[in-house]
Amino acid sequence: MPYVPPPELASLSLAEIAAQVAARKLPPLSQWTPQESGNSEMRIAADGRWYHQGGEIRRPAMVRAFSSLLMRDENGQHWLVTPFQRLSIEVDDAAFIATDMQARTDPEGRPALTFRLNSDDIVICGPEHRLRVGGTADLPAFYLAVRHGTEARLNRSTYVQLIEHALAGHGDELVVESLGQRFGLVPQP
Template identity: 45%
Template structure:
């Protein structure tokens, strides 16, 4: 049920996010359809740091709180409450995968905002190539939101990778929860 008593703007986002009871999981932002209240000067930089009005948001708990009401729509990234939504800027991916652990047959990632995500059919790993020619690996976290896999974590994935024949040729990849993900272009590891 919407709480129309929340103040507008950034304070409203904080109040709405805090209203989510502990232990109940993430707020159902995908179900909310509030009016667009415009842009708010929040930027998530490529390195995963969150800025408000040009200054870093130094409180990790506040960044975590905002991350729970973040939504990706076809027209951009939004902080969403039951009564309003405000567009923010995301330079690359909104999260950074800072750790990976092998748990049984799963690869479990931890993000910079505390999410734990197991790669698998619903949370794919994909690798793009950046303008500099370097790999840019990503993990799907939830509802279209991704985490850039930090370089040290990507190196761990490469250590876990095995060769597999694909229709395009031999490729290195990792398996998790019954899915296999290439971590490089076919033949790239043979150069």
């Protein structure tokens, strides 16, 4: 069966987005305790492209499958995890890239920010998927928690969408709210 990407975020209500998120079946990485460790000889570049032994992985279905097996440990090391093995993977910046953002309102009237990733995953920002700001005031970098310790870096157009949303909702104050959480958008020194 061929892979059919989810519809564009702009065309979906928050309920439809939540249904898309719930429908995504992910492996239970936290339940697996692989006995073998090794090196995957893979790398995720800062621009989100995946490489194996120096050659780019060009099949989106393979990248999507591998991305569902990703986790990051407490030391910041990324791993591809199966029930039998965990293989280290080099990640230049973040494991994912956020490529789109839409603002919606939840049934309680609270703002909800939704993000599409380069893996076609959809993430709703909130208590479990927090935004954080890195970098400097001159060159900030925005990250969204995805799953199992991994993060997505917002690409330039998504960062612009986020800043425009913040300015529209809070005037000159660079903050956003999503599912009852408030996130500052200015890097802290």
